[in-house]
Structure formats: structure tokens, C-alpha cells
Amino acid sequence: MEQQRIDTFLQLQGQTNPSPYLIDVEKAEGIYIWDKSGKRYMDMIAGVAVNNIGHRHPRVVKAIKEQLDKYLHVMVYGEYIQDPQLALAENLASVLPASLSCSYIVNSGTEANEAAVKLAKRVTKRKHIVACEGAYHGSTHGSLSFTNNETKKAAFTPLLPNVDFIKFNDVASLEVITEATACVIIETIQGDAGLIKPTKEFIHALRNKCTEKGALLIFDEVQVGMGRTGKMFAFEHYGVVPDILTLGKALGGGMPIGAFVASHEMMHTLTHNPVLGHITTFGGHPVIAAAANACLNVLKTTDWIAQTERKGKLLQELLLNHPKIKEIRRAGLFFAIEMESVEVVQQVVDNCLKEGVIGFWFLSTPTAFRLSPPLCITDEELKNVATIILKVMDKL
Ligand SMILES: Cc1ncc(COP(=O)(O)O)c(C=O)c1O
Numbered sequence: 123m124e125q126q127r128i129d130t131f132l133q134l135q136g137q138t139n140p141s142p143y144l145i146d147v148e149k150a151e152g153i154y155i156w157d158k159s160g161k162r163y164m165d166m167i168a169g170v171a172v173n174n175i176g177h178r179h180p181r182v183v184k185a186i187k188e189q190l191d192k193y194l195h196v197m198v199y200g201e202y203i204q205d206p207q208l209a210l211a212e213n214l215a216s217v218l219p220a221s222l223s224c225s226y227i228v229n230s231g232t233e234a235n236e237a238a239v240k241l242a243k244r245v246t247k248r249k250h251i252v253a254c255e256g257a258y259h260g261s262t263h264g265s266l267s268f269t270n271n272e273t274k275k276a277a278f279t280p281l282l283p284n285v286d287f288i289k290f291n292d293v294a295s296l297e298v299i300t301e302a303t304a305c306v307i308i309e310t311i312q313g314d315a316g317l318i319k320p321t322k323e324f325i326h327a328l329r330n331k332c333t334e335k336g337a338l339l340i341f342d343e344v345q346v347g348m349g350r351t352g353k354m355f356a357f358e359h360y361g362v363v364p365d366i367l368t369l370g371k372a373l374g375g376g377m378p379i380g381a382f383v384a385s386h387e388m389m390h391t392l393t394h395n396p397v398l399g400h401i402t403t404f405g406g407h408p409v410i411a412a413a414a415n416a417c418l419n420v421l422k423t424t425d426w427i428a429q430t431e432r433k434g435k436l437l438q439e440l441l442l443n444h445p446k447i448k449e450i451r452r453a454g455l456f457f458a459i460e461m462e463s464v465e466v467v468q469q470v471v472d473n474c475l476k477e478g479v480i481g482f483w484f485l486s487t488p489t490a491f492r493l494s495p496p497l498c499i500t501d502e503e504l505k506n507v508a509t510i511i512l513k514v515m516d517k518l
Pocket residue numbers: 170230231232233235258259260261309313314342343344345346370371380
């Protein structure tokens with residue numbers, strides 16, 4: 123790659139990672155990304171759990187093109203009746219329980235979480251927020267307040283007051299939830315913490331405690347929603363329904379989106395005292411809503427979600443016995459592969475990249491690397507990926 127192009131990229135585009143991947147992207151299709159030299163990569167992270175239906179799914183591209191010919195932005199969310207927004211709201215309601223029938227489309231996962239917590243404060247008229255150790259909910263001030271990576275937060279204090287953290291999977295720590303608690307915000311399955319699943323005991327105790335104390339339960343499924351774990355929504359594994367659900371990432375089929383979903387009754391509180399309880403200019407942009415609606419239709423009409431657990435198991439079994447791997451934690455097609463050290467993770471990820479397989483880090487779990495391939499990946503492709511990863515590990 124031309125050095126001048128890299129220098130321009132590093133100089134003119136804001137960076138937060140001191141050593142970015144620098145893949146110079148030419149095009150992407152299905153599970154593949156091509157760089158400008160023609161090298162093909164198998165995208166085993168799907169843009170960090172975004173491209174669940176693969177890159178540029180034809181139905182998403184078609185929906186975008188059709189909407190482009192009708193209208194772009196016309197008004198802030200919730201003012202005008204716009205076909206793509208209405209269709210998306212109906213479509214989301216069709217795959218969610220009746221208590222989660224009203225969706226508000228925003229721009230990103232972090233905005234969805236901030237708005238969900240605002241909604242909980244508005245509904246309960248309380249101020250106390252409970253979140254989880256190890257949580258990641260986004261990078262803006264509000265979401266950072268209920269995120270639990272102290273190293274990454276310290277430089278940006280003061281953040282929101284009145285936030286307490288409980289231990290994930292520790293029923294005893296639920297004592298912190300009281301009649302003063304507006305909400306508990308929790309990833310249904312923790313992602314950035316290195317893929318930690320809740321025990322059934324914990325998640326049911328959490329639901330019961332929230333109900334008992336009148337605190338709203340918010341499940342953040344920005345990362346684990348939209349089929350990633352083998353169900354449309356991860357909470358379906360546990361028989362527990364949140365009061366508010368947040369979505370993002372894969373919902374947009376490759377376009378930027380977030381959503382918070384609640385009952386109509388709760389959502390309606392944002393219309394008064396004060397009016398305009400959450401405002402977003404571009405939330406629910408018609409082109410993005412059209413893409414999201416098409417993406418949801420793809421997830422509903424293919425067997426990809428139904429095959430996710432089987433495919434995840436296949437990849438896990440193919441990788442399992444390598445002596446360099448200490449542990450594999452997995453939910454559907456979302457993997458945390460635990461290695462013996464940060465250095466080994468670095469080598470595996472770097473060398474996989476050279477071999478054309480893109481894996482990625484966790485922000486807070488440096489001894490593991492992530493795999494979250496598109497759900498449309500075939501068995502053959504999974505076998506190819508496993509062969510390359512094992513070859514890279516053999517050479518360590
Ligand atoms: C669980 C979870 N919540 C929220 C977010 C923030 O989403 P966004 O980056 O779209 O703001 C992320 C992003 O990785 C996430 O994994």
C-alpha cells in the first residue's frame with residue numbers, strides 16, 4: 123500500500139487505536155472483503171457483529187436503492203408518517219413480545235442506551251441506575267457512565283452520578299436494587315467482558331428483583347441481538363422479557379442504526395413532562411429504516427438463525443483441541459477464544475490477518491480474541507477458517 127495514502131489516512135482521519143488494521147478496502151460481498159491489491163479476506167468479525175446477513179445483501183441493497191428514488195431525510199423521527207419507518211416498527215413488533223411493541227429508531231447503540239435510561243427515569247421518576255461489572259454500553263458520556271471499564275473512563279470523569287455496579291451472575295449483589303432504582307441496564311450476554319452468559323438463576327432473580335422493586339429492566343442487545351446467538355433476541359434463550367430492549371449494529375443490515383423498544387404506555391411518557399423527551403434529527407432515516415426492514419425480512423425468511431447454533435458448534439469443535447487455546451466461550455456464532463497471554467492473542471490475530479482471516483480484540487479482555495462471522499457463512503467456509511486459524515496456532 124502506498125505510504126502516502128496511509129499517512130493521509132492517519133493524519134486526516136481521527137484515530138483512537140494506535141495500531142489500526144489498515145486494510146485498504148475495495149469492496150465487500152457476503153462474508154468477504156477485498157482490498158485494493160485484490161487480496162480477499164474472510165470477515166470473521168462482520169464489522170463487529172454488524173453484518174449478520176453478510177455484506178451487501180441483495181435485498182438490503184435493493185431496498186436502499188428503491189428508497190433513494192423516493193425521498194431522503196424529510197423530518198425528525200416521529201413527526202411524519204414514513205413508509206420505511208412504519209414498516210420497520212410493524213416488523214419489529216411482529217418478532218417481539220406484546221410488551222415490546224413500540225420502537226423508537228435512533229442513530230447508534232450508545233444513543234439507544236442513553237435514551238432507554240432516560241425513558242426509565244421518566245417512567246419511574248427515579249434517579250438511581252444499576253449496571254454490571256464488565257459491561258460495555260457505548261462511548262458517549264451517558265453510556266460510559268454505565269460501562270465498567272475504569273481505565274477507559276477515568277480521563278472523562280465526572281460522568282453520571284447515582285450509578286452502582288453489580289456483579290454479573292452474582293445473585294447476592296442484586297441487593298443494591300431498591301425502590302430508588304430507575305433501571306438496571308445489562309447486556310443479556312456480556313460481549314466485551316469476553317462473552318459471559320448469564321446463569322438462568324441470575325437472570326430470573328434479576329427479573330424478579332426488578333419487578334419487586336419497580337425498577338425497569340433494560341436488556342442491551344446491541345451486540346447479541348438480531349440472530350447472533352441462535353435466537354432473534356438473546357433473551358429468548360432465558361424465558362425472561364425486559365421492560366426495555368436496546369438494539370443496534372446488525373439491525374441496520376450494514377447501515378448505522380440503534381433502537382430502544384418498550385410498551386406503548388411507557389414510550390408515550392416521552393410526549394409530555396417534558397414534551398420531546400428524546401429528540402433525534404436523523405433517527406429512523408428512511409434509507410436506513412428501509413435497509414433495516416429488509417435485513418429483518420432476510421433474518422425472518424432464511425434458516426440462518428436456525429443454523430447458527432449448529433454452525434457455532436461446528437467451528438468450536440474444529441478449533442477445540444488445539445493446545446494453545448485455553449478456553450472457548452461461545453453463544454451461537456459469537457466466540458471469545460481465550461489464549462495464554464495478550465502477546466499470543468496479538469500474534470494469532472496478526473498472522474490470521476496475513477492469511478486472509480479477520481479476527482478482532484475485545485476492549486476489556488485482552489487475553490481473548492473474538493470471532494463473530496456473518497450468520498450466512500457456510501460449513502465449507504467455516505472449515506477453511508478453522509484450517510487457517512489452526513495453521514497459524516501451529517506456528518506459534
Ligand atoms: C453491548 C453494546 N452496547 C452498545 C454498544 C454501542 O453501540 P454503538 O457503537 O453503535 O454506539 C456496543 C458497541 O460495541 C455494544 O457492544
